Amino acid sequence: MSRYDMTSKYLEMGSRNKKTGKLGYYVVTLDHSTSNASCECIGHSFRPYQDCKHIKRLKHKLCIA
Numbered sequence: 001m002s003r004y005d006m007t008s009k010y011l012e013m014g015s016r017n018k019k020t021g022k023l024g025y026y027v028v029t030l031d032h033s034t035s036n037a038s039c040e041c042i043g044h045s046f047r048p049y050q051d052c053k054h055i056k057r058l059k060h061k062l063c064i065a
Contacts, residue, residue, distance in 0.1 A: 006033040012054040014041065028058050035064055 007029055014024035026041045037055045038044065044052040051059070 007031050010058055012039070012058050014054065026054050028054055030058065030062075035059075 010028045010030065011025050012028045014026050016023055026039055028037055028039045030037045037051065037058065038048075039052050039054045041052055041054055044055070
């Protein structure tokens with residue numbers, strides 16, 4: 001991470017798979033300068049201008065909003 005790079009990647013736990021019983025993990029990228037976040041989950045691709053539950057959970061953990 002360079003000095004001017006203000007983004008961080010976090011690994012956030014998703015829902016349990018019904019068939020296998022394994023947990024899914026998603027990478028949430030957070031831009032600290034603007035507090036914008038993006039997630040690689042399917043729900044965020046359907047509604048890209050609205051935070052998915054993984055982004056909301058990460059922002060709650062970091063006390064951002």
